[in-house]
Amino acid sequence: MQRGLNNMKKRGFGYGCIFYGTGYGNGFPDISRSIAELDTKGHINIYVGATEVGQGAKTILGQIAAEALDVPVEIVTLIHEDTSITPDAGTAAASRQTYNTGNAVKISAEELKKEIIVVAKGLLNEDHLEISNGVIRSNTSDKTLTLKDIAEASGGGFLRKDGIFQANTTEMDPETGQGNPYWPYTINAYAVEVEVDTTTGIVDIIRAACSQDVGRAINPSLVEGQIDGGFAMGLGYAIFEDINLDKGRIKHNRFTNYLIPTALDMPEIEKIIVEDPESTGPFGAKGIGEPVMIAAAPAILNAIYDAVGVRLTEIPVTPEKLLKALKKREG
Incomplete structure (x- = not known):
């Protein structure tokens, strides 16, 4: 011009x-792991080896967990960057944490949600339950439980569930250039x-x-x-x-x-x-x-x-x- x-x-x-x-791509194993935990106070802890380098991982992963469990994000704590207590979630590289580790967090949170519902069914003697904004509710009556109720019913122990996610990637064929890198x-x-x-x-x-x-x-x-x-x-x-x-x-x-x-x-x-x-x-x-x-x-x-x-x-x-x-x- x-x-x-x-x-x-x-x-x-x-x-x-x-x-x-x-992601890592070209067939390289790209795996993230997470643990979701209900603690004795009725709060949610997410253990994940994701590193915060300014990309917002701490915020995003907490939001994903809160959404999967249908709990307020304020009661979710992300525990990370401590290899002695957190599972490996891969590196903060390749623009992979939101997708890869977010999926692992979502899976662990969904598994924990299932376990919470199992415990709640036993306490309420009800089959049709859901979690809404951190409260377990019956679909057929006005019975409710809090997450702290669930934690106390577990005898002071922690409910914990694992989540593992592996990205879909295959190595490219050097002869044909075909693959799903x-x-x-x-x-x-x-x-x-x-x-x-x-x-x-x-x-x-x-x-x-x-x-x-x-x-x-x-x-x-x-x-x-x-x-x-x-x-x-x-x-x-x-x-x-x-x-x-x-x-x-x-x-x-x-x-x-x-x-x-x-x-x-x-x-x-x-x-x-x-x-x-x-x-x-x-x-x-x-x-x-x-x-x-x-x-x-x-x-x-x-x-x-x-x-x-x-x-x-x-x-x-x-x-x-x-x-x-x-x-x-x-x-």
Whole structure:
């Protein structure tokens, strides 16, 4: 488009789209485990070896457990990051915790719910029971029990149930390229408008939009936060972060010369959450941790090309590289 604001600054639009397989993939065993427990106070404890690295696992997994048990999320405690008491849930990598470990948590919570109902049937002498907002109710009478009642009836012991989930993945055939390496896949698209100063080579991001397929948004605020963080990473990848390798030595080895984006470099991002529930995911959800970063850099580079007509194939697009490309085009 190359819309000129003046002789020095040009604006352009760029788009980037991806589909991304989450989980370890390609036949590598991808297993998560969880334990759901009713403690003596009538509270729910979820033991899971999922690591919180800022992706919101602690919040999401607690929500999944509360939904599966139909209890208030306030009485659910996630016990994690302690290998002496928690089962292995795999790494906080490959955008897999919401899908994989979320499924394991859901399974353990559902098994615990069944056990709670069994105990309640014996106490109430009723067959048609359900849990609603943490209270066990009869469908045929006005009889009710609390979770603490169930815990006390268990003799002060804990009711515990395990949940195990293994992702569906097969190794690709090296001869035919066929297989089922990932499940599920997530999809997104970025749109970016940039302003390029052709005298300094500086690229400013004016605005951006992200349309992200999430399966189902268990926590929309966390999805939007992931998009903000992912775009910031993609922005750094595209135009800032240059380690400057010289014969194997990192020359930009401190933040005075290894530049990263700050809040001042971030535009407002229009966030479009697309919900197409994943049938195998916990309540339809799937992971988006890495996907929200991947398409940002291609969109930015496409916008630079649209603005100044120079196609750059090496990142980051530093001012020096961009000026060099512009001079080369001018002969």
